[in-house]
Amino acid sequence: MKKFGIIELSAILLMTFGITYLDFDNLNFQDNYKAYIQLMIGGVLIVYILYKRSQANKRE
Numbered sequence: 001m002k003k004f005g006i007i008e009l010s011a012i013l014l015m016t017f018g019i020t021y022l023d024f025d026n027l028n029f030q031d032n033y034k035a036y037i038q039l040m041i042g043g044v045l046i047v048y049i050l051y052k053r054s055q056a057n058k059r060e
Contacts, residue, residue, distance in 0.1 A: 008049055014042030 004012075018038030029036060 007045060011042050011045035011049060014038045014045065018042055 015038075018035045021032070021035040021038065023032055023035075026032070
């Protein structure tokens with residue numbers, strides 16, 4: 001099992017808190033901007049992690 005680094009943990013926490021803070025009854029950006037920002041940053045980190053892992057697999 002691979003160890004989780006700080007970036008992986010940050011991505012998971014940002015996605016989790018973003019979904020938790022999201023008001024599903026009112027999805028306006030003005031009311032949920034903190035949740036949307038957390039989801040976007042978490043998504044970018046996940047894409048970065050997947051890219052980094054694919055590059056590491058190509059080298060092996």
